[in-house]
Amino acid sequence: MANFFFQSDVSLMISCDSINENNYNTIVRNKSFNIFQEALENLLKNQYMGIVQDGTVYTRVAISTVISKVNVNELQEIATYFHKLNWQYICKFPSL
Numbered sequence: 001m002a003n004f005f006f007q008s009d010v011s012l013m014i015s016c017d018s019i020n021e022n023n024y025n026t027i028v029r030n031k032s033f034n035i036f037q038e039a040l041e042n043l044l045k046n047q048y049m050g051i052v053q054d055g056t057v058y059t060r061v062a063i064s065t066v067i068s069k070v071n072v073n074e075l076q077e078i079a080t081y082f083h084k085l086n087w088q089y090i091c092k093f094p095s096l
Contacts, residue, residue, distance in 0.1 A: 002039075002046035011060040012048070018071045019078050027070050050086025062088040 005012065018024040021033040043061065050059030063082045065071065071078070079089045 002042045002048060006046050006048060006060075011062070012043070013062045013064055015065075016063050016078065016082075017065050017068065018074060019081055020071075020074055023070050023074065027068060044085070050088075052086060057086050059087050061085070062090055064090045064092060066094050067091050068094065 016024075016036070017027040024033040024036065025031050048061055050057050050061065052058075063078075065075065065078060067075065075091060082089045
């Protein structure tokens with residue numbers, strides 16, 4: 001599926017509220033962290049890495065995190081992880 005998206009010139013917005021397995025499973029309320037990790041690996045295998053050209057980052061992936069009590073202390077770690085892939089990282093407050 002990732003290859004199809006890439007070949008179709010699709011950009012992706014992906015929700016990721018934690019990169020810590022316990023926190024992720026607590027927030028998402030199921031044991032799907034391994035599935036999420038497999039999906040990320042599939043994207044990387046299909047060239048979904050941002051590139052840097054003349055000092056500008058070009059990316060087709062944005063990661064979105066809803067800030068919560070469970071993940072607030074790992075926001076910098078999440079940002080660092082995804083910035084190393086040259087992906088955009090966005091944090092947002094929960095909807096009221």
